[in-house]
Amino acid sequence: GAGVSQTPSNKVTEKGKYVELRCDPISGHTALYWYRQSLGQGPEFLIYFQGTGAADDSGLPNDRFFAVRPEGSVSTLKIQRTERGDSAVYLCASSSPDRSTDTQYFGPGTRLTVL
Amino acid sequence: AQSVSQHNHHVILSEAASLELGCNYSYGGTVNLFWYVQYPGQHLQLLLKYFSGDPLVKGIKGFEAEFIKSKFSFNLRKPSVQWSDTAEYFCAVNSWMDSSYKLIFGSGTRLLVRP
Numbered sequence: 001g002a003g004v005s006q007t008p009s010n011k012v013t014e015k016g017k018y019v020e021l022r023c024d025p026i027s028g029h030t031a032l033y034w035y036r037q038s039l040g041q042g043p044e045f046l047i048y049f050q051g052t053g054a055a056d057d058s059g060l061p062n063d064r065f066f067a068v069r070p071e072g073s074v075s076t077l078k079i080q081r082t083e084r085g086d087s088a089v090y091l092c093a094s095s096s097p098d099r100s101t102d103t104q105y106f107g108p109g110t111r112l113t114v115l
Numbered sequence: 116a117q118s119v120s121q122h123n124h125h126v127i128l129s130e131a132a133s134l135e136l137g138c139n140y141s142y143g144g145t146v147n148l149f150w151y152v153q154y155p156g157q158h159l160q161l162l163l164k165y166f167s168g169d170p171l172v173k174g175i176k177g178f179e180a181e182f183i184k185s186k187f188s189f190n191l192r193k194p195s196v197q198w199s200d201t202a203e204y205f206c207a208v209n210s211w212m213d214s215s216y217k218l219i220f221g222s223g224t225r226l227l228v229r230p
Contacts, residue, residue, distance in 0.1 A: 033217060042119075042205050042220030043159070056215035091159070095216075104218060106151075106159040 002026070004107035006092050012113045013082055021077040021110045025094030032075050033104060034067055035091040043091050049075060082114045117142045119206050121221035128196050129229050136191040136224050138180075138206030148189040149207040149218065150180055159205070165189065176200070198230045 005024040013019050025032050030051050035043035045059040049069045057067075064082075069075040079086055089111050093104040122137040140146065150162040163174025170182040180191045189206060203225050207218040 031216075035218075035220075040222065042207070042222050043218070044220070045217040048215040048217055050215075056217065059217070093218075103149075103161050103164060104216075105161075108158040 004092055004094055004105055006090075006107040006110050008110060009108065010111045010113075012115065014115050015082060015084060017082050017114075019079050019082055019112065021079075021090050021112070023075045023077070023092030023094075023107060025073065025075070025092070026105055029094035029096055029105075030072065031095045031104075032069060033093040033095075034075070034077050035093065037089045037091055037109070039088075046077070046090075079112075082112075084114050087112055087114045117208070117210070117219045119208055119219050119221035121204075121206055121224050123224045124222065125225050125227070127227045127229065130198055131195050132228075134191070134193040134196045134200070134226070136204055136206075136226070138189045138191065138221060139187050140189065140206075140208045140219075141187065142208055142210055142219070144210055144212045146208050146210050147216075148180070148182055149209075150174065150178070150189075150191050151205045151207060151220075152202045153205070154202045162191070162204070196226075196228050198228050200226060201228045202226060 007022045032049040034046040037043045047067050048056040052072045064080045067077045089109040091109045092107045095104045096102045118141045120139045148165040151159045152162045165172045165182045173179045203223045205223045206221040209216045
């Protein structure tokens with residue numbers, strides 16, 4: 001079956017602009033995660049959705065970052081007033097409702113470059 | 116705070132050499148442990164995972180890992196590496212104490228296998 005998909009694969013923007021990154025999880029997966037991976041680092045947690053609600057947003061770095069998942073499937077990560085330090089690969093992962101024992105499956109990521 | 120340490124940032128081996136990548140974690144309570152691999156140009160994929168039971172876990176492609184609770188370690192091993200094992204390897208942990216089960220990753224180890 002289809003895996004987690006993310007669009008766009010690459011996004012180049014200018015400092016101060018607004019960007020949206022999209023994640024389409026595996027069908028039937030109610031848990032959805034966003035992570036950010038900077039160069040030379042492992043992925044860092046941003047936000048977790050269970051269904052439509054953001055159950056844990058403790059990893060969002062500041063209020064410029066926001067994410068939604070209005071229908072419990074596709075999610076959009078939104079970044080306002082982008083800064084050069086936001087440049088990274090943004091990863092999405094999904095897992096089944098039994099997230100205590102299930103694997104998180106990752107998408108290919110969106111590489112964001114802020115000039 | 117929870118953290119994962121991977122001791123080797125870069126490892127270079129010749130084909131048929133044995134591999135051991137170190138991973139230590141700092142996390143109170145019961146944990147789940149994972150090794151993910153990212154092959155060049157591909158997305159993160161699960162290599163193996165430990166939830167409970169036998170502390171010696173076998174994964175795909177001949178990899179295995181041993182959970183040593185007293186040492187807070189989950190080292191990855193392979194008796195004989197192949198050129199196709201060239202990739203970046205990430206150790207990760209989550210916990211039953213965290214209802215989101217978000218993953219905490221190490222900074223990764225880049226493995227280069229020379230033919």
